Amino acid sequence: MNEIKGNVLRVFPKDVNTDEIISGKYKYDELDIKKLAIHAFEAIDPKFHEDARKVKSPILVASENFGCGSSREQAPLVIKACNISCIIAESFARIFYRNGFNIGMPLIECKDVSKKASQGDGLEIDFSAGTIRNLSKNETYKFKPIPEFMQKLLDAGGLMPYLRKSGGFTE
Amino acid sequence: MGKTMAEKVLSKKSGSDVSPGDLIITPVDLVFAHDGTMPLAIQQMEHGLSKRSVELSKRSVFDPNKVVGVCDHASPSPSEKVSNIHNFMRKFALENRLQFFENGDGICHQIVLERFTAPWKVIIGADSHTCTHGALGAFATGMGSTDVAAIMAYGKTWLKVPESFKVEITGQLPKHVYSKDVILHIIGKITADGATYMSMEFLGNTVDRMGLALRLTMCNMAIEAGAKTGLCKADERVREFLESYGRGKEYAPLAPDKNAAYTDEIAVEAKKLEPMVAFPHKVDNVAPVTQFEDVELDMVCIGTCTNGRIEDLRVAAQILKGKKVAEGTRLIVYPASRDVLLQAIKEGIVEKFLQAGASIGVPGCGFCIGRTVALGDGEVALSTQNRNFRGRMGNDKAEIYLCSPATAAASAITGRITDPRGV
Numbered sequence: 044m045n046e047i048k049g050n051v052l053r054v055f056p057k058d059v060n061t062d063e064i065i066s067g068k069y070k071y072d073e074l075d076i077k078k079l080a081i082h083a084f085e086a087i088d089p090k091f092h093e094d095a096r097k098v099k100s101p102i103l104v105a106s107e108n109f110g111c112g113s114s115r116e117q118a119p120l121v122i123k124a125c126n127i128s129c130i131i132a133e134s135f136a137r138i139f140y141r142n143g144f145n146i147g148m149p150l151i152e153c154k155d156v157s158k159k160a161s162q163g164d165g166l167e168i169d170f171s172a173g174t175i176r177n178l179s180k181n182e183t184y185k186f187k188p189i190p191e192f193m194q195k196l197l198d199a200g201g202l203m204p205y206l207r208k209s210g211g212f213t214e
Numbered sequence: 215m216g217k218t219m220a221e222k223v224l225s226k227k228s229g230s231d232v233s234p235g236d237l238i239i240t241p242v243d244l245v246f247a248h249d250g251t252m253p254l255a256i257q258q259m260e261h262g263l264s265k266r267s268v269e270l271s272k273r274s275v276f277d278p279n280k281v282v283g284v285c286d287h288a289s290p291s292p293s294e295k296v297s298n299i300h301n302f303m304r305k306f307a308l309e310n311r312l313q314f315f316e317n318g319d320g321i322c323h324q325i326v327l328e329r330f331t332a333p334w335k336v337i338i339g340a341d342s343h344t345c346t347h348g349a350l351g352a353f354a355t356g357m358g359s360t361d362v363a364a365i366m367a368y369g370k371t372w373l374k375v376p377e378s379f380k381v382e383i384t385g386q387l388p389k390h391v392y393s394k395d396v397i398l399h400i401i402g403k404i405t406a407d408g409a410t411y412m413s414m415e416f417l418g419n420t421v422d423r424m425g426l427a428l429r430l431t432m433c434n435m436a437i438e439a440g441a442k443t444g445l446c447k448a449d450e451r452v453r454e455f456l457e458s459y460g461r462g463k464e465y466a467p468l469a470p471d472k473n474a475a476y477t478d479e480i481a482v483e484a485k486k487l488e489p490m491v492a493f494p495h496k497v498d499n500v501a502p503v504t505q506f507e508d509v510e511l512d513m514v515c516i517g518t519c520t521n522g523r524i525e526d527l528r529v530a531a532q533i534l535k536g537k538k539v540a541e542g543t544r545l546i547v548y549p550a551s552r553d554v555l556l557q558a559i560k561e562g563i564v565e566k567f568l569q570a571g572a573s574i575g576v577p578g579c580g581f582c583i584g585r586t587v588a589l590g591d592g593e594v595a596l597s598t599q600n601r602n603f604r605g606r607m608g609n610d611k612a613e614i615y616l617c618s619p620a621t622a623a624a625s626a627i628t629g630r631i632t633d634p635r636g637v
């Protein structure tokens with residue numbers, strides 16, 4: 044994965060938790076992620092799922108500690124199932140961060156991004172340069188490069204395809 | 215440079231001298247998941263590994279004795295959909311001869327800790343509160359279903375060695391102030407991401423004097439400050455606990471080196487603490503119980519992997535003994551496991567709860583996740599659980615306050631949030 048081009052669908056505040064991303068009351072009933080995705084962000088942003096379908100290559104932007112709370116992988120999975128190509132946040136909760144890469148969705152940590160980028164902005168993310176170009180505002184933001192191992196996971200499409208390719212965990 | 219407890223366990227496991235920030239591959243001693251996460255892990259294992267590979271599609275779990283599945287979150291199953299998902303999990307468990315625990319056996323963490331957790335083990339659970347097990351000196355952390363699928367298949371995982379956050383608690387806890395109040399106080403101070411990615415290590419003479427139940431409550435909530443794991447020393451108390459389950463042989467001491475390098479630290483003076491409450495809708499909204507004494511309660515809940523152990527039930531039953539739950543308030547008690555319920559029956563605790571007007575639930579997560587018990591619109595609950603997120607108890611128009619079992623019991627009697635020191 045080298046580049047992603049897309050548009051900011053939402054700018055979320057601090058501490059968005061996994062119950063807000065996908066409520067625990069649904070996840071025991073449904074193993075089909077596409078059906079579960081209809082309820083993504085339902086309690087805090089009822090129009091999310093509908094709006095995600097209207098925007099071309101939607102990208103999420105968030106403040107600090109995005110995805111805190113439970114380990115439910117359904118959280119990044121429903122986001123991915125809403126066609127989100129990438130999440131850029133000031134920081135992520137730990138398990139959510141892992142889960143994102145494991146399912147092949149890049150998560151980028153970028154300082155002050157929720158104050159700089161606005162809903163609707165067009166972004167161009169260059170992974171090897173570690174930069175985000177905001178085409179709407181004509182600005183460039185730097186981000187921490189993605190660790191090498193995580194980059195390998197993204198290149199393979201996630202942890203399972205990575206293990207399939209490499210035949211297991213290799214040191 | 216000396217090592218923290220997390221660094222010690224991970225160095226030994228991975229067979230190398232690790233430092234914070236190192237990316238390591240480590241064998242896993244125990245992996246577990248529940249009905250909310252295992253079905254997805256099974257799907258990942260079957261589809262993720264099998265496509266285009268016959269050899270891998272036949273791959274079963276790496277060691278059935280080290281893989282645990284528990285039906286606890288939506289248990290007993292409240293609907294046909296959940297029953298079908300339980301059956302999917304049951305079938306996989308049977309085919310792979312996993313350690314499988316049924317509806318009513320208890321919460322995954324309680325079951326694992328009674329039967330499997332021991333010092334120096336690396337334990338991974340597909341549940342964020344897996345950090346609970348650090349109270350016995352294990353390196354335990356929660357991961358998602360794909361990570362767990364990979365561990366079920368290969369018995370290994372990758373980890374970034376965390377930096378460590380030292381929590382030094384000293385002195386005597388006042389009457390009716392418990393480790394739940396301590397950890398709420400700490401989370402209030404350092405906030406929901408104050409220890410993100412770190413190993414939160416609980417030290418000091420207050421912790422040394424605590425029984426296991428109190429330590430478990432603190433480690434359980436380390437994740438609410440963003441921590442990767444919570445750890446306590448493995449000492450005589452841990453040995454006694456293991457012996458009580460016939461696992462004394464699994465004991466080995468663990469403590470940080472004297473010159474261990476902690477990235478961050480907080481000191482807590484136990485005698486200055488009061489009973490604390492976390493108010494809606496974030497765990498780090500914390501203030502002393504006395505600030506909420508006019509909050510009226512529809513439901514009071516005692517249980518969960520945070521505070522559903524026999525020690526917690528004893529405290530609550532003692533306060534409720536001979537009293538009645540206030541009219542207009544419901545008290546529900548969910549023992550954390552079958553063993554806990556049995557013990558509570560033996561000690562006459564269940565009787566005290568029932569006489570006070572409480573209802574007793576089937577051991578499991580119960581009210582915590584809103585799957586088998588839910589709140590109504592505009593209702594207010596006070597619970598001994600670890601999260602008060604909006605919608606957590608099945609209704610995003612309800613409010614959840616968090617507290618210790620003592621505060622919960624005292625509040626059930628009055629129907630309002632009540633300071634247990636006054637009862």
Ligand code: SF4
Pocket residue numbers: 287321322323341343518519520578579582583599600
């Ligand atoms: S009791 Fe609550 S926090 Fe604990 S494992 Fe169950 S749902 Fe999670």
